[in-house]
Amino acid sequence: MPNIEIIQADITTIKADAIVNAANSSLLGGGGVDGAIHRVGGVEILDECKMIREKQGGCRTGHAVATGAGKLPAQYVIHTVGPIWQGGNNEEEKLLAECYVSSLELAEKLKCTSIAFPNISTGVYHFPKKEAAKIALTAVKKQLHHLTCIQQIIFVCYDQENYLIYQDIMTYFSDL
């Protein structure tokens, strides 16, 4: 079974085969973790995103696309688009879970053995952090038995609030 780890860090420093980006459907970059990944990874990542846009016109919410990782220590960046929180009645939960599932599926296709996730949608997109963490951990746990390459899954929390929430929920999950 793959190992799940929770850390507090900047995802651009993580040496996983794949790191996940909380992008937007334009794939042209933005603030938050997306801004950090493009800033540290360099222009190669944006160039590849532009090629994907030309081919398929961006990325839909809940879907994922992959590029190289430029100057980052990872091999790939998996760009997924989280839902914008609109109160909870617009399929936000389902779409957020899909982000984690599609990213894992893509990482498997790329033969990655490790993948690092940020707390998708919990910044600019205002998804409530506790709900988002429960959805993320549940979605990933449900996928574990489908994974053949991935051995390590890292949840990279940037802010302390998310880190404490994830630790709490993991403790609860391991008690079940």
Ligand code: AR6
């Ligand atoms: N490493 C890890 N996590 C980070 C980092 C980092 N360097 N920087 C921020 N976070 P956000 P969203 C955390 O806003 O809510 C962008 O403009 C942050 O604390 O990056 O999915 C995109 O282009 C938060 O918990 O993404 C989209 O337009 C989490 O990353 C939009 O924001 C997500 O916050 C996506 O919004």
